[in-house]
Amino acid sequence: MLKIFHASGSRSLRVIWMAEEMGLDYELAPEAIGRSSPEFIAVNPARALPAIIDGDVAMSESVAIVQYLAARYGPTPLAPAAEDPTYPAYLQYLVYGEGSLSAFLNPLVGTRFLAPDDQKDNFTAGLCRTLFSRRVKALTGRLSESSHLAGEAFTAADISVVYALNMGASLGFAEDYPAPIADYWARVKTRPAYQAAIAK
Ligand SMILES: N[C@@H](CCC(=O)N[C@@H](CS)C(=O)NCC(=O)O)C(=O)O
Structure with a gap:
């Protein structure tokens, strides 16, 4: 298994x-x-x-x-097939959730929890937040065209990005999320499979 x-x-x-x-x-x-x-x-x-x-x-x-x-x-x-018209967006946002969003937050998590007090608010920590929040805001256009990142259907791209939004929120950045992103984030998290997973 x-x-x-x-x-x-x-x-x-x-x-x-x-x-x-x-x-x-x-x-x-x-x-x-x-x-x-x-x-x-x-x-x-x-x-x-x-x-x-x-x-x-x-x-x-x-x-x-x-x-x-x-x-x-x-x-x-x-996971739409390569022939599906939603495939390019699917693939882009699947990777974006980790490569352009969550990955930026790892150094920040380390700084928040492990750095000496006088280094917790250093330049790199600020840069991570700026870049993360800009990249979250960049999703606004996409999510005003379609209900999900690949198109109208929920896909694994949403799983990838919603985890990144959770991670940003755990660091206190949810206040940076524009309303369309916050609405999307809340809506997708109502899915029964998400609720089952988050309870584990
Ligand atoms: N790109 C990797 C990142 C993995 C990662 O950073 N995982 C975190 C937890 S979410 C971790 O284990 N950090 C502790 C460590 O790397 O020692 C993935 O998407 O799986």
């Missing part, structure tokens, strides 16, 4: 949410960030969550795992 290494609040939410949307069976292997189990380190020596084991497959990059689940256990409307 699919095993998902998971810690509450981490990017494993993307993987669990995808599995819930697809109705996949899975088991959770609870992990604590900073206190990784030997089994988890064997799968991902970098010790960053999430990771999965699925038979002979071991993977450890959240958006890649989401794509893997769609390809391995699909087809699914959560």
Whole structure:
């Protein structure tokens, strides 16, 4: 059975949410960030969550795992095919959620929680917030054209970006989200599969 290494609040939410949307069976292997189990380190020596084991497959990059689940256990409307007109937007925002949004926040999380007090508000922390918030605002045009990021249908691109919005909110940046983004974020989080995943 699919095993998902998971810690509450981490990017494993993307993987669990995808599995819930697809109705996949899975088991959770609870992990604590900073206190990784030997089994988890064997799968991902970098010790960053999430990771999965699925038979002979071991993977450890959240958006890649989401794509893997769609390809391995699909087809699914959560991942439009390359011929689909929504595919380019789907792919762009799937990657954007990590590459242009969440990734910017990792140094900031480290600075907030680990830096000495006199370095918590340093230049890099401010730059991370500025860039993250600008990139969130850049979604406004897209979300005024369509109800979801790839088009009218909910897809894994929304899973990717909504996790990034959660991460920004956990750092106090939700006040930077323009109303159309805040509305979209709230709407997508009402999905039963999200509610099931966030409760894990
Ligand atoms: N690009 C990776 C980022 C993974 C990542 O940074 N995970 C965080 C938790 S959400 C983590 O484990 N940080 C602690 C560490 O890297 O030691 C992904 O999307 O899976």
